[in-house]
């Protein structure tokens with residue numbers, strides 16, 4: 001059914017949240033310098049070539065032999081420092097292949113990373129993804145050190161809403177339960193009843209057994225959920241700046257050029273895009289769909305590094321890559337990951353009271369029975 005209403009900060013007389021001005025990346029502080037390990041050599045040598053050869057095998061379909069000598073010294077240094085620090089690296093599906101396939105210990109979508117974060121034994125987690133993901137890891141691991149290689153890696157969805165907005169929505173709709181997509185700040189997670197990801201959004205909404213649910217902040221995911229359930233959905237005016245740019249016309253053009261092509265899309269896309277897709281699903285569901293169907297040619301309507309990561313794994317599937325990059329995800333690079341491990345920076349801090357409340361919303365989602 002269509003969504004029952006859609007709200008934004010302007011509906012409460014508040015200024016519309018823009019992208020907050022990003023602070024310059026901080027310099028290495030004296031405390032960080034004091035706990036630093038020596039910066040490893042970053043020369044391309046026969047030894048580096050030899051010890052990284054098995055990793056290059058994983059990505060040779062998507063990274064050229066000309067590029068690898070610039071990446072391999074970082075890959076080797078990061079993998080050695082990771083061991084020295086006893087750290088684990090979590091990487092989202094939208095990270096570039098040299099990160100996703102060559103230095104990450106665990107890769108996946110937001111739900112997979114949130115679940116894996118609860119099982120991590122290491123005392124140090126390096127989160128290769130955007131800030132709300134690192135916050136989620138910290139919320140679930142309050143006693144561990146969680147690092148993000150660049151704390152400016154934000155998200156247009158997370159910055160579209162605040163905890164104060166959620167309190168105003170609750171005043172406007174008393175008694176209506178609130179579901180927050182994980183793409184939200186800890187402050188927002190602390191105010192809601194339960195979190196969800198794009199993998200489990202419909203299941204989470206229906207688990208509340210309420211006739212109406214407030215679903216925030218992604219208006220398009222809200223519309224997708226509303227199309228899959230009888231529950232009445234009240235939405236928020238947030239959007240992913242990457243998925244919002246795709247259009248139905250673009251998908252029709254792919255199909256006209258090759259009627260046999262398969263098109264799979266992420267539910268953060270607008271409805272006219274999803275109407276043209278052969279399959280709609282979260283990043284994890286999209287990857288599983290390609291693995292199981294093994295199409296000859298496929299267009300993945302999502303952030304473009306994911307197609308590279310799947311291409312590295314499945315070289316015989318031809319990927320058409322519409323390239324909508326997430327500028328926030330792309331802030332995470334090999335040099336910054338190395339920097340994180342050398343200096344143990346940038347540490348993610350969440351107020352313990354907010355973290356405690358937010359943990360309840362995230363754990364309630366994780367503990368939902370399938």
Ligand code: SF4
Nearest residue numbers: 155156240241242326
């Ligand atoms: S791809 Fe969209 S939802 Fe994901 S981090 Fe980037 S802006 Fe946020």
